[in-house]
Amino acid sequence: xxxxxxxxxxxxxxxxxxxxxxxxxxxxxxxxxxxxxxxxxxxxxxxxxxxxxxxxxxxxxxxxxxxxxxxxxxxxxxxxxxxxxxxxxxxxxxxxxxxxxxxxxxxxxxxxxxxxxxxxxxxxxxxxxxxxxxxxxxxxxxxxxxxxxxxxxxxxxxxxxxxxxxxxxxxxxxxxxxxxxxxxxxxxxxxxxxxxxxxxxxxxxxxxxxxxxxxxxxxxxxxxxxxxxxxxxxxxxxxxxxxxxxxxxxxxxxxxxxxxxxxxxxxxxxxxxxxxx
Amino acid sequence: xxxxxxxxxxxxxxxxxxxxxxxxxxxxxxxxxxxxxxxxxxxxxxxxxxxxxxxxxxxxxxxxxxxxxxxxxxxxxxxxxxxxxxxxxxxxxxxxxxxxxxxxxxxxxxxxxxxxxxxxxxxxxxxxxxxxxxxxxxxxxxxxxxxxxxxxxxxxxxxxxxxxxxxxxxxxxxxxxxxxxxxxxxxxxxxxxxxxxxxxxxxxxxxxxxxxxxxxxxxxxxxxxxxxxxxxxxxxxxxxxxxxxxxxxxxxxxxxxxxxxxxxxxxxxxxxxxxxxxxxxxxxxxxxxxxxxxxxxxxxxxxxxxxxxxxxxxxxxxxxxxxxxxxxxxxxxxxxxxxxxxxxxxxxxxxxxxxxxxxxxxxxxxxxxxxxxxxxxxxxxx
Numbered sequence: 001x002x003x004x005x006x007x008x009x010x011x012x013x014x015x016x017x018x019x020x021x022x023x024x025x026x027x028x029x030x031x032x033x034x035x036x037x038x039x040x041x042x043x044x045x046x047x048x049x050x051x052x053x054x055x056x057x058x059x060x061x062x063x064x065x066x067x068x069x070x071x072x073x074x075x076x077x078x079x080x081x082x083x084x085x086x087x088x089x090x091x092x093x094x095x096x097x098x099x100x101x102x103x104x105x106x107x108x109x110x111x112x113x114x115x116x117x118x119x120x121x122x123x124x125x126x127x128x129x130x131x132x133x134x135x136x137x138x139x140x141x142x143x144x145x146x147x148x149x150x151x152x153x154x155x156x157x158x159x160x161x162x163x164x165x166x167x168x169x170x171x172x173x174x175x176x177x178x179x180x181x182x183x184x185x186x187x188x189x190x191x192x193x194x195x196x197x198x199x200x201x202x203x204x205x206x207x208x209x210x211x212x213x214x215x216x217x218x219x220x221x222x223x224x225x226x227x228x229x230x231x232x233x234x235x236x237x238x239x240x241x242x243x244x245x246x247x248x249x250x251x252x253x254x255x256x257x258x259x260x261x262x263x264x265x266x267x268x269x270x271x272x273x274x275x276x277x
Numbered sequence: 278x279x280x281x282x283x284x285x286x287x288x289x290x291x292x293x294x295x296x297x298x299x300x301x302x303x304x305x306x307x308x309x310x311x312x313x314x315x316x317x318x319x320x321x322x323x324x325x326x327x328x329x330x331x332x333x334x335x336x337x338x339x340x341x342x343x344x345x346x347x348x349x350x351x352x353x354x355x356x357x358x359x360x361x362x363x364x365x366x367x368x369x370x371x372x373x374x375x376x377x378x379x380x381x382x383x384x385x386x387x388x389x390x391x392x393x394x395x396x397x398x399x400x401x402x403x404x405x406x407x408x409x410x411x412x413x414x415x416x417x418x419x420x421x422x423x424x425x426x427x428x429x430x431x432x433x434x435x436x437x438x439x440x441x442x443x444x445x446x447x448x449x450x451x452x453x454x455x456x457x458x459x460x461x462x463x464x465x466x467x468x469x470x471x472x473x474x475x476x477x478x479x480x481x482x483x484x485x486x487x488x489x490x491x492x493x494x495x496x497x498x499x500x501x502x503x504x505x506x507x508x509x510x511x512x513x514x515x516x517x518x519x520x521x522x523x524x525x526x527x528x529x530x531x532x533x534x535x536x537x538x539x540x541x542x543x544x545x546x547x548x549x550x551x552x553x554x555x556x557x558x559x560x561x562x563x564x565x566x567x568x569x570x571x572x573x574x575x576x577x578x579x580x581x582x583x584x585x586x587x588x589x590x591x592x593x594x595x596x597x598x599x600x601x602x603x604x605x606x607x608x609x610x611x612x613x614x615x616x617x618x619x620x621x622x623x624x625x626x627x628x629x630x631x632x633x634x635x636x637x638x639x640x641x642x643x644x645x646x647x648x649x650x651x652x653x654x655x656x657x658x659x
Contacts, residue, residue, distance in 0.1 A: 171324075171327075171356075171362065172362040172363075174329060174350065175350060176375050176376035178350075190366045
């Protein structure tokens with residue numbers, strides 16, 4: 001009888017889940033543990049051993065270096081970019097989802113097709129444009145490409161969201177005296193909250209880890225963002241593995257915090273289109 | 278004074294003609310109901326008055342002013358939507374105040390109007406709640422409140438009760454009737470497919486037709502007071518649409534006519550007297566006799582004004598019974614008789630038919646004029 005109720009999925013799914021948990025967390029545990037070891041410990045003790053004592057000296061060493069400048073740069077570039085991405089993509093999504101105009105469909109297709117353009121193809125032209133614009137080696141050099149490359153996926157997510165807002169709300173707002181912009185600002189923007197959170201968090205994470213544009217478009221150390229910091233430190237402390245891993249831990253921490261707070265929204269947002277559609 | 282005037286109004290979606298030849302006057306303070314089967318364009322017509330839908334042709338005037346190209350917010354209309362269309366991210370108060378805020382109404386006045394409307398509708402304790410915390414009936418009240426605060430010249434209702442359960446529907450229907458009494462100068466235009474609602478609420482019913490006849494005969498099948506449409510339907514469509522169960526239609530042949538009425542012979546061979554003026558028609562003309570189920574009663578003795586059939590089935594409802602009688606066509610003849618009836622299969626039965634309550638329709642489906650006054654019951658009450 002018990003055998004008849006046996007469902008392989010009930011066993012397989014938790015096992016797979018545990019396996020995946022190990023795959024994703026073990027490297028991170030290794031990074032955190034090692035970042036607290038002394039250089040000597042890393043050579044003498046086994047790789048997976050716990051640190052002998054809570055040793056934060058690596059962190060102090062890193063924070064006394066230029067880490068905070070990189071962090072500030074990253075925060076600035078990403079917050080400006082994310083605000084711009086949310087503004088531009090939500091307005092575009094509203095127009096594409098709700099306004100009737102010729103070429104609406106093709107335009108949406110064209111924007112979404114931007115998702116398949118490999119970023120690296122655009123590197124040389126973007127580099128030349130930024131140079132010509134006189135923005136090379138400034139933080140603003142990063143904002144333009146960051147916003148542009150994030151728009152296709154953001155417009156795609158938000159358009160799906162705004163298509164689900166009932167038509168009657170738009171009509172009620174028109175009767176209440178709203179023009180298209182107010183309908184967007186007062187009705188559609190607030191109602192797309194979960195979608196906007198998704199777009200903001202998703203792009204925030206992507207841009208936090210962005211390396212290529214930052215590498216190509218900036219050169220002086222005080223204009224660089226965190227992913228370059230890891231790279232810089234790697235050169236600087238080539239043999240000091242615990243220090244490099246302290247940098248890695250510090251630069252991942254903000255993401256982990258954001259994800260922990262917004263996890264539900266990210267997951268909901270990612271699935272909203274498929275479930276409600 | 279006329280509040281809404283539609284002249285030759287039409288609506289097309291691409292090549293498809295939805296509404297055609299709409300000529301209609303709705304008086305100030307009148308409660309006008311757009312009634313019709315699904316797909317007849319009654320909601321579209323309402324949305325055209327609201328300004329949400331553009332008119333493809335014709336003139337639309339509100340209080341004498343041409344409104345074809347005027348923005349919805351500037352038409353002095355307020356609309357209650359079928360699914361309420363409350364803004365989910367705003368409180369009840371904000372929902373009601375939103376339109377006034379857009380119109381830059383001073384804050385104290387907004388507050389006064391919202392609170393007055395909330396009091397009228399007994400939703401004061403709900404003002405701080407979000408729509409999702411409200412029941413269907415409460416949401417409906419808020420939607421009505423949002424319309425009231427704007428002090429509109431015209432209230433537009435788009436099937437406002439169709440999402441409520443049956444008991445609440447009857448209750449809200451009375452509230453809407455009260456609203457009409459409280460705002461006597463505002464016109465109300467109300468869309469429904471429910472003829473009970475239409476009969477209960479309307480000063481005037483506009484019955485719209487659907488299908489290919491729209492192109493040849495226009496969208497409006499008949500306009501008039503509820504009882505006028507019930508007792509004096511202008512054509513087969515109106516006669517068949519109003520009333521439940523619907524009117525029975527029997528093929529008939531004209532055998533004679535005089536000043537007081539006409540004699541017709543049914544396919545079953547019976548000859549009936551009807552109080553309809555068929556003077557202009559030749560003997561032998563094919564006609565359709567219309568008989569409402571509720572206008573037949575059991576005949577006594579050898580009644581010459583009776584139709585004789587066999588009972589196919591009986592449905593007893595306590596207060597009344599439906600008799601399903603055999604007819605040569607597949608459609609049974611239905612009679613509604615007060616009280617209980619024994620269900621005796623194949624029992625012969627004779628039903629008396631009052632000449633004044635018979636309707637005759639010509640081959641085009643138009644009603645022939647009656648020789649007696651409409652609504653005899655109402656006349657007898659005086």
